[in-house]
Every structure is written in C-alpha cells, then in structure tokens.
Amino acid sequence: MPEYRRVLLDGAAVQAVRDGEELVAGDGRRVKAEEAHHLPPVVPTKVIAVHLNHRSRVEEFQVSLAPAPTYFHKPTSALNAHRGAVVRPEGCKWLNYEGEVAIVIGGTCRNVSPDEAGEYIAGYTVANDYGLHDFRDTDAGSMLRVKGADTLCPLGPGLVTDWDFRGKYLRTYVNGRVVQDGSTDEMEWDMHYLVADIARTITLHPGDVLLSGTPAGSRPVRPGDVVEVEVEGLGRLSNHIVAGPTPIRTDVGAQPTESEEVLSTALGGDWEYRGIRPPRRG
Template identity: 35%
Template sequence: MKRARVAYAGAVHEAVESNGDVKLDDGRLVKENEVVWLPPVNPRTVFALGLNYADHAKELDFQAPPEPLIFLKGPHAFVGHRGQSRRPAGAEYMHYECELAVVIGKKARHVKREEAYQYVKGYTIANDYAIRDYLENYFRPNLRVKNRDGCTPIGPWLTDAADITDPMNLALRTFVNGKLTQEGNTRDMVFGIRDLIEYLSRFMTLEENDIILTGTPEGLSDTAAGDIVVTEIEGIGRLENTVVSDEVFGIQEVKKEESHASHRGRIHEEH
C-alpha cells in the first residue's frame, strides 16, 4: 500500500493511493493535483549518507569510505511533492541527489543485520539538494550545504516495506526539465540498508519515523531557478520539485554568502 499526508479543503489528512487517485482518511476520493502534498511522515531523526555509491565517490574524486559517513538533517529541511526549493542568490553549484529514503517502523537497538528489515516501515523518495559552494569537507558536509529550509523534497508516497520485494535492486532516475540526467541502482550502495540499520543501532536507539537517506549515484549536474526536477525510484513513485529564486520568497538584494573558509580567515585576521 502507498500512504501519504496531504492537505485538502483546509485540513491535513492521512491518505492512501487508490487507482491513481488519493483516498482521504474520511473516505473522500480526490485527484492528485487537488491536494497539497506534505512529507509522508513527520521526520524524527534523519540520517543522511555521504559517498554511499562508489560511482558517486569516484565522480567527486574520492574513494568509497571504509565505514558509513553519516550526518544529520533538521526537520525544516523537508518539503513535500510539488514543493519549491530555493536557490540562494550567488550560489554557483546547486545539484539534486535522488535517494532512497528508509523509514523506520519501530524502536530498534542492537539490531542484527539479518533481522534489520523487520524494523523498516516503508520506503519513499528524497531529493537531497546540495549547494557545493559551502562544502568545507566532503567527509563532514556542513549545515549550509545540506540543511537549508526546504532543500530536501520527500515523498509523495510512503510505500509499505512488504510491497518492495528487494529494496537493494531498485532503479533510480533524475530528470531535469524532462531530460534524463542521473541513473543508477540501489544495488550499487557501498553500505546497504541492513548494514546501515545494524551500524546505527549499535550505539543509538532508532525510533519510528526516523529516516535514513541512503545516498545518491553518479550523474549530478547544476540546477537553475525555474528548473523542474523529477526524481523517481522503481516501485515507489515519482517526486517532483521546482527550483526557485530568492525573489519567489520575497528576498531582495541579498549578497552571496561567504564560504566557511573565507569566514574563518576573516576571524583569524580580526584576532
């Protein structure tokens, strides 16, 4: 089953997919374009993987890491299907990242690898935009690269884990303005879903609606304001998002943000 959270007629609803339409929790059946799409779950702790596809690491001129490279994302980073993501004025390189998002279904602690799938509620799609201008270190993506408000579209559907026979063999694709720009398969992850759940649960407790963003394959390219970006994963769905400028958010005449390195240098000069 595919599940969602949507806003319709002034209220927020749980919903399910019904023959291409959206069936609300009060029984009403509406069209997909009649609702406002929200993230399919309210994210709790969100873990994001860096360099978790060997081909992606290679295109960035890095080797695949010996253990998972994980950073956290705040809840305001997420926006629903058909939402907007802001490209800051002066940003030189803002790219998409099509990722399989794994949603935890129950409390997990010291999980054995062979039992890890028992703790998965379902799967959805995330597009984890990155602004490379502000990347301090590939092994420690800083806040301004990956945690901007609305920088991570997610959804539209949460597909039940039971409906995905093999989550480690799903095709991923990204289209920018209808052109295929990224293509990969979850089988090429460096650390698979079971590995990640086992790894994280060794030293911390995972809870229902925690999310693991499992990384992206090669094929990144810059995006511009006005671009329509579609990320899709086999068996799960199709997530659409529009990149917009500062002006859409009423932000005028903002200077380009300084990189971390230049800000650090100024502090040293002042002291």
C-alpha cells in the same frame, strides 16, 4: 504494494491511501492525486544521510570508499514535499540535486543486527538530497549549511510498504532529461546495514528517515528548472527550483564561496581540487 500519502484536505493534514489515480482518506474523502496538496509522507524526529554509498559516485570522484559508512544530519526544517518549491538563496550558484531512496523507520530501533533491521523499517520513499555547495568551505565538514537549508529535503510522493529494495533503478531528470541513472544494486551498504549501523549508538524512532546515497551525475540546477527523481516501485518525486526572495545576510557568518573545493564538488569530482587535471569553469 500499499502507498500512503500525507496531504492537506480542508486545511488539515491527513493520511490517505493511494487507489489508482485517487487518494482516499480514512473518512472516505477522495481527491485526485494530481490535484492534491502534498506534505512530506512522514514526520521524522531526525533525518540522517550517508555520504558515499553508490559505486558510480565513488568512481566519479576518483576516491577510495571508506571501510565503513560515514553520515551527516539534515535538520527537519529542511523537509519539503512532492511538487514543493526548492529555494536557491539569492547570491548562491551551486545548488545540486541528489536523487536517493529514503528509508523510513517504523518501530523504535536500537542495537539491532542487519538481519533484524528490516523488522524496524516501515517502508521507503523517494528523496532528493539537495546540497548548497556555496557553503562547502564552512562548518568543518559537517555540511550543516550545505545540506540543511530550508526546502532542501523533499520526500515523496508517498510511503510505500512491502517494497523490496534489491535491483531497483533510480533516475533523476532535469527538465525531462535523464541526468542520473543508477541502481540500488550498486550500493556498497544496503538499507538494512545502514539502519543497523546507525542504531548501534543512536535510537531511531518511528518516522525517522535515513537517506541511502546518490549515484553519479549530481550537478547544479537553477531557478526555473524542474527536477524529478524516479525510483522503480516508489514513484516519481517532482520539485521546481525558485530563487530566494532575499539575499544571504552579509553582516553575520560565513559567506558563500567559489573555491576549488566548491567548484569541483558541484561539478562532479574532487579530482579537480586535488590537481589531477585543471578545474573546469563551466
């Protein structure tokens, strides 16, 4: 399966094709993949993510799945790349990983059926849909600041074409330990359905990204942790967590909180918030 990566070569962004352990630019220049400065593999006009899609995540939260998918938006300023630093702002504690498959649009797409949607997909890449749950009590459920902070949308390492999404494993590792272990087969709505659903009312342009949901096991990470997401056939996306250089300003806006909703979501189930059993504190 062809794999395309965007990297910096001599200070310029170029697309390169993976050839074994090397990346080959269009002009023939080569660089070792392990030594390359990676960029996000695509340049989207928008990044749209589905809330709940993996059945293991639904079971973990002890909720009922909605009759149709619901979505949120991550600004393109949140984009990050393979081996990039993910920033946990000073004063925040609840930064969670979420390993996912990212759908990349290849052609302008509007009002298509699920059967037609595959024709508009350029390929797929690995994503980590980080969430800063300290801000979960604000923005009226849009999750703009939970999901939209700078660096919280790593994609990569590359864009893989001709990849069949069916029956593929998805695993997330923190410091080498498996913390999420799921499969694309546990998705309630597959990749083609998600594209067709969004494209009913929103035009999707080449390069646009749809994040397809995460399995159970999302938990907080801290500065110094190395988080990797591996998807069968797509590769392994690696990022490290760093502390933000400056604190969240306190003279404007909503502040980070540690409510029951924040804790229960960050720790893996809003059953705590709903009082099914006492909340855990550690």
